[in-house]
Structure formats: C-alpha cells, structure tokens
Amino acid sequence: MLDLKMYIDGEWRDSLTKEKRDILNPATGEIIAQAAEGNAQDARLAIAVARTTFDSGVWSELSAVERASYLFKIADHLEERQEELKLLETMDNGKPHREAGFDVSDAAACFRYYAGLITKPDGQTYAVPGPMQSMVIHEPVGVCGLIVPWNYPLLMSVWKIAPALAAGNTIVFKPSEVTPVTSVKLFEIIEEVGIPKGVANLVMGSGATVGQEISTSHLVDKISFTGGTKTGREIMKAAAGNIKNISLELGGKSPNVIFADADFETAVDYALFGIFCGTGQVCAAGSRILVEESIYEAFLTRFAERAENIRVGSGDDPRTEMGPLVSKAHMEKVLDYIEIGKREGARLVCGGYRMTGNGLDQGYFVAPTVFTDVTSDMRIVREEIFGPVVTIQSFKNEQDAIALANDTVYGLAGAVFTTDGAKALRVIKKIRAGITWINAYHPTFNEAPWGGYKQSGIGRGLGTHGLEEFQEVKQININLQVEPTGWFEN
Numbered sequence: 095m096l097d098l099k100m101y102i103d104g105e106w107r108d109s110l111t112k113e114k115r116d117i118l119n120p121a122t123g124e125i126i127a128q129a130a131e132g133n134a135q136d137a138r139l140a141i142a143v144a145r146t147t148f149d150s151g152v153w154s155e156l157s158a159v160e161r162a163s164y165l166f167k168i169a170d171h172l173e174e175r176q177e178e179l180k181l182l183e184t185m186d187n188g189k190p191h192r193e194a195g196f197d198v199s200d201a202a203a204c205f206r207y208y209a210g211l212i213t214k215p216d217g218q219t220y221a222v223p224g225p226m227q228s229m230v231i232h233e234p235v236g237v238c239g240l241i242v243p244w245n246y247p248l249l250m251s252v253w254k255i256a257p258a259l260a261a262g263n264t265i266v267f268k269p270s271e272v273t274p275v276t277s278v279k280l281f282e283i284i285e286e287v288g289i290p291k292g293v294a295n296l297v298m299g300s301g302a303t304v305g306q307e308i309s310t311s312h313l314v315d316k317i318s319f320t321g322g323t324k325t326g327r328e329i330m331k332a333a334a335g336n337i338k339n340i341s342l343e344l345g346g347k348s349p350n351v352i353f354a355d356a357d358f359e360t361a362v363d364y365a366l367f368g369i370f371c372g373t374g375q376v377c378a379a380g381s382r383i384l385v386e387e388s389i390y391e392a393f394l395t396r397f398a399e400r401a402e403n404i405r406v407g408s409g410d411d412p413r414t415e416m417g418p419l420v421s422k423a424h425m426e427k428v429l430d431y432i433e434i435g436k437r438e439g440a441r442l443v444c445g446g447y448r449m450t451g452n453g454l455d456q457g458y459f460v461a462p463t464v465f466t467d468v469t470s471d472m473r474i475v476r477e478e479i480f481g482p483v484v485t486i487q488s489f490k491n492e493q494d495a496i497a498l499a500n501d502t503v504y505g506l507a508g509a510v511f512t513t514d515g516a517k518a519l520r521v522i523k524k525i526r527a528g529i530t531w532i533n534a535y536h537p538t539f540n541e542a543p544w545g546g547y548k549q550s551g552i553g554r555g556l557g558t559h560g561l562e563e564f565q566e567v568k569q570i571n572i573n574l575q576v577e578p579t580g581w582f583e584n
C-alpha cells in the first residue's frame with residue numbers, strides 16, 4: 095500500500111494532525127494508498143513557505159532558460175516513469191490504460207511546451223508621443239494556489255504546474271482528495287530534478303479545509319481552479335478578500351450538432367467518443383447530441399447499438415474500452431440522475447443501470463446510457479451529470495440547432511458534423527463555447543487555449559493564453575530626455 099505524504103518546503107511530511115485518508119481503486123473498491131490528510135493549518139504552512147520563497151527571488155529571478163531546463167528534465171522523468179505512472183493512474187482514477195498512457199505522454203509534452211515557450215520573444219514596445227519609449231514586459235503573478243479535480247489527476251495538475259513554474263511563480267498545489275496518487279509522484283520528480291525547495295508545495299486534503307484556506311489566504315496572489323461550477327462560485331467569493339487573480343475551468347453540458355449531410359459513421363463514432371471517453375467524466379464531454387430530424391431515427395439506432403457494445407471493465411484489462419466511475423459517491427450521483435431522467439419522462443434507450451457480474455461487483459461501473467424524447471427543461475438536459483449518460487434530441491433546421499445548442503448556462507465546448515464547409519463554420523461561430531470542433535470531438539492540444547464561456551469559467555489554460563494566466567503585465571515608460579518638465583513655475 096502506498097503511503098502518500100505532502101511536500102512542503104522541500105520536505106515530505108505527514109499532516110500536522112497525522113490524519114490519513116484511504117484512497118480506493120474504483121474498479122475493485124480496494125484501498126490502494128493512504129494519503130496524509132491536511133487541513134487549514136498545513137495549507138497555511140505551505141502558503142507561508144511559497145510566499146517567502148517567491149519573495150526571495152530564488153525562482154522568479156532565474157533566467158527563463160534556467161527555469162526551462164528544470165521543466166525539460168521533468169518531462170524526461172515523466173517519460174522514464176511512464177509505465178509506472180500509467181498503472182498508478184488507472185488504479186487511482188479507473189481510466190483504461192490506453193487513456194492513462196496518453197495522459198502521461200501529454201503531461202510530458204505540456205512541460206516541454208512551456209519550457210520552450212518561456213524562452214521565446216515576449217513583450218511589446220510602443221511608439222508613444224513625446225521623448226518617451228514605452229514597453230511592456232511580463233512578470234510572475236507571485237504565489238499561485240492550484241486546485242484540481244479527479245478526472246485527469248496527472249494531466250490537470252500539469253496543465254497548471256507547468257505554466258505556473260515556467261512563468262516564475264511559486265505554487266501551493268492541491269490535488270483532488272479522491273485521486274492524489276500521480277500528483278505525489280509528480281512532486282517526487284520535481285524534487286529529483288532539483289527545483290529549489292519551497293518553490294513547489296503539495297498539500298492534500300479536502301476542498302472545504304485546504305482548498306478554502308488557499309482560496310482565502312491574503313498571502314496567495316492567484317487561484318487557478320479546475321472543477322465544478324458550484325465550487326468555482328465558492329472560490330470566487332473566497333478569493334474576493336484580497337482581489338485575487340482567478341482562473342476558473344468549470345463544468346459543461348456541451349452540444350454535439352449532427353446534420354443530415356454529415357459523414358454518418360464518422361459522426362456516430364465521434365459522438366460515442368465525445369460522451370463515453372473517460373466514462374463521461376470529462377468537462378468537455380458531448381453530453382447533448384442534437385441530430386437533424388431526417389437522420390434522427392437512423393442515428394439513434396446505430397448510436398445505441400454501438401453504445402451497448404462498448405466493453406466496460408477494469409482499466410487494467412487491455413480489452414476494456416470504458417472504465418468505472420471514480421468513486422461510489424459519484425456512481426450514486428450518476429445513478430440518481432438516471433432515475434431523475436426516467437421520472438421526468440425521458441425515454442431510456444439503453445443502459446441506465448449499475449453493471450455487476452464478470453468481476454465488476456465491487457467496482458463502480460455504470461452502463462453506457464442513452465436517453466431520448468427529452469425536452470430542454472429536463473434536469474438531465476440542463477445539468478452536468480459527469481458520467482456515461484447522453485441525451486439525444488432532434489432539430490429541424492440550422493436556426494433550431496443553434497438555439498438548442500446555446501440553451502444552456504454552460505459554454506465550454508461544442509461540435510458540428512456536416513460536409514458543408516460554410517455551414518460548419520457558420521454554426522460553430524454561433525455556438526457560445528470556448529472549445530469547438532468541426533467533424534471531430536475531443537482532440538485537445540497543448541498549443542491551443544482551453545476554457546469556457548458563460549458559467550464554464552474565466553480565463554484560458556494551455557497555449558500562450560495559459561502562460562499569460564500566470565503572468566502580470568507591466569508597462570515601463572522610459573524618459574529619453576532627462577530634464578525637468580516646467581509644469582510648475584516655482
């Protein structure tokens with residue numbers, strides 16, 4: 095069994111109370127680790143260290159090339175430990191090996207992306223009036239609190255840690271209390287490559303204690319949070335005290351719009367991938383499929399037939415195509431939504447139950463679930479379920495499709511399938527969402543900004559935007575004629 099400790103000021107520590115939390119394998123219900131359960135006091139300690147370390151300049155004043163060299167080494171170590179990390183991610187989160195392996199490669203690539211980016215040309219100069227030269231430079235924000243969810247334990251950590259460190263900040267990082275394993279391994283790597291102590295600090299524990307302290311503390315300059323919209327709202331309130339710089343990557347209920355002229359099998363295939371990849375526990379999941387009336391019946395039949403054939407099982411079985419939900423509590427929430435859907439009068443086409451037998455009894459498996467005959471006011475259409483549950487609705491025409499797609503408080507992602515290029519772009523431009531695809535669903539790139547409109551968040555991760563989220567902007571105005579102004583006579 096793994097013994098997971100926190101990493102504060104370059105030391106591995108238990109929490110001050112010595113409390114531990116059991117970490118379970120969602121495929122078997124077995125305890126795989128015990129994690130130090132921190133509280134507000136542990137968080138305060140880590141925050142104080144991050145503050146002193148930032149103010150010392152030991153990291154922020156290194157050259158970009160020096161900081162980048164550490165990040166490149168982290169990427170190398172991630173790759174060297176890819177197999178171990180993949181197995182641990184599957185044990186902790188439940189995702190199939192092929193998904194976990196991809197996450198580890200992507201995490202290494204993300205470190206390399208920001209290591210490269212931080213050494214590239216930066217800033218601006220302005221031709222301003224008078225004998226002045228004006229320029230703009232970027233500086234680190236300071237102490238950054240980074241709080242992440244459980245659905246991509248390693249990758250979500252890296253999306254924040256890589257740009258935050260590249261920019262010269264110090265960090266207090268909190269993984270999800272449900273899935274801390276691979277982030278502890280990442281901090282082992284951070285130690286191995288020799289990042290100065292106090293720069294990167296890891297505190298484990300609940301959102302209500304550790305997360306709340308990080309969000310509230312006046313010693314923290316920035317919060318970068320990924321998680322649910324409800325939590326995002328609480329963090330905004332907590333962060334108001336010292337007007338923290340905040341970035342929020344929140345939930346979604348994303349539309350996947352399929353026109354009759356789409357390549358049919360491609361659309362079905364990506365629609366399945368859009369909702370059932372990650373067992374539907376993906377913020378950008380295509381959880382509302384909208385299909386043009388004339389192909390609706392054919393689409394529904396083919397989609398349900400393929401959904402029923404998805405091989406659900408433990409993530410360490412190479413044949414598994416979809417793993418369990420992350421925890422018992424989350425499985426119960428998803429099963430509740432299925433009951434709500436039935437009560438609301440939606441038609442259950444397939445799935446809708448916990449899967450047992452064939453070695454699945456102790457795990458948290460829910461069958462791929464398809465609802466249709468839904469209306470836009472139903473909770474299963476409006477609320478983020480975050481599981482393998484999709485609704486399929488039909489639309490009459492382009493305007494109708496756009497109206498349905500945008501009928502949500504969220505605005506994270508969306509896709510359009512059609513062979514008409516002009517229509518594809520017309521519709522995608524009307525969808526109020528930050529991440530979109532045409533004739534595809536889910537490809538995500540370290541180079542491109544990630545984030546949502548409306549209640550899906552504030553700011554963007556990844557790409558150049560993702561670095562700027564961890565930087566302040568400073569204008570420097572230089573007088574080229576050093577003499578008194580003569581504004582006041584005496």
Ligand code: NAD
Nearest residue numbers: 242243244269270300301305306321322325343344345377
């Ligand atoms: P969550 O909001 O419950 O928890 C996320 C993190 O916030 C955890 O570390 C948790 O401990 C912490 N937290 C909880 N309450 C807190 C508080 N009051 N103050 C500070 N921190 C607190 O989310 P989850 O259940 O772990 O993850 C699922 C959610 O994450 C979904 O809504 C999903 O859409 C969202 N998500 C969004 C993105 C994105 O990029 N937009 C990516 C992944 C997941």
